Amino acid sequence: MEPRAHHLIIGLFTILAFAAALIFALWLAKSSADREWGYYEVVFDHAVGGLSEGNPVLYSGVQIGDVVELRLDPDNPGHVRVLVRVDQSVPIRENTRAGLVLANITGSMSVQFSGGSPDQPELRGDPDNPPVIVAEPSAFNNFVANGEQLLTKADQLLTSVTELLSSSNIENTAAILQNTREATDAMLSRREQLTALLERFDAAAIRAEEAAIKVSRVSDNANELLQNDGQQVLESMDRALGVIYTTMARIDELTRNNQGAVDAGLQGMGELEPALRELRATLRSLNQFTHRLEQDPRGTLFGSETMKEVTQ
Structure with missing residues (x-):
């Protein structure tokens, strides 16, 4: 009887639960x-x-x-x-x-x-x-829409990384690191020489700075000279140009006022040309006479002796 009672209780509980669920579904509907x-x-x-x-x-x-x-x-x-x-x-x-x-x-x-x-x-x-x-469109939709592009770019990135990490590139990288290490060791072995070279560079930089300071001072002095003495020279040149301009203006005015006299003087100088030619010829003859006088004074002054006829 006891097992039947248990089954009866379980069956009754199941029926009640099913009925409650059905009633809830009907109420919800x-x-x-x-x-x-x-x-x-x-x-x-x-x-x-x-x-x-x-x-x-x-x-x-x-x-x-x-x-x-x-x-x-x-x-x-x-x-x-x-x-x-x-x-x-x-x-x-x-x-x-x-x-x-x-x-x-x-x-x-x-x-x-x-x-x-x-x-x-x-x-x-x-x-x-x-x-x-x-x-x-929502942000999630945009993310989903761009997901394929993101995956494609990620695949390309992985491919590039794989190519970058190839055996040949790894060997080249190892060789570069080895060369870098050897160069570093060489530099460390010549540390004193590098220190001396850096000190020389430092001294050269100091001298260059001093030279730059001197050039700056010279530039300042030149600028001061141009502003003071140069200004005076320019003023003197300006006054001299003014005097020259005034003198040229006066000469031009004098030439215009005495144009006739100048033309007459030029014409007179043209008439002197024949006289100058004759004077030049006379001077040439006098020069020849003087030359003969130096060579044969007596013959030139008294003339040459008359040759006598010889009787045979």
Whole structure:
């Protein structure tokens, strides 16, 4: 009898649990049927992977309805039209925004409404002719859309890293490091010479600085000289040019006033040319006479003796 009593109790508990679940389901269905719904059609211009019928519809994170139907736009298959039903007590206005949000880590998506100013008119959802709301792309959708490009770039990066870490490149890198180590050891072995060279560079830099200071001083002195003595020289040259200009003006005026006398003098100088030629000829003859006088004074002055005829 005792085992039968246990089975009876278990069977009775099972029947009661099933009846309670059935009553709860009926109540839930009745309450859902009794609610008044507003229907809206949300248009997505991108993929809606993870969204399916029955997924929740949220407003600022609070569930207000669910997805009724998904279909492709017959005029543009790249667009997806999602019919949702929302509790009619929740106001959906003309400036209310819609988008997709991640529902859980499995990749399930939900439609979420946000925004909506109280001063904007309210949209009335009719199941036969639902208002259309154009969805905005979410950050998650952009991430998913760019995921393929990110994976491609990651693959290219891994390929480049693999090529960079090839055996030949590793050998070349090892050789470079070995050469660097040898160069470092050589420099360390000549540390004293390098120190002396650096000291020479330091001394040369000091001398160069001193030379630059001297050049700067010379430049300052030259600038001062130009500003003082040079100014006086320029003023003297300016006065001298003024005197020369005045003198030239006076000569030009004198020439214009005595133009006739100058022309007459030039004409007289032209008449002197024949006299100068005769004087030049006379001087030439006098020069010849003087030359003969030096060679034969007597013959030149008294003439040569008359030759006598010799009788045979």
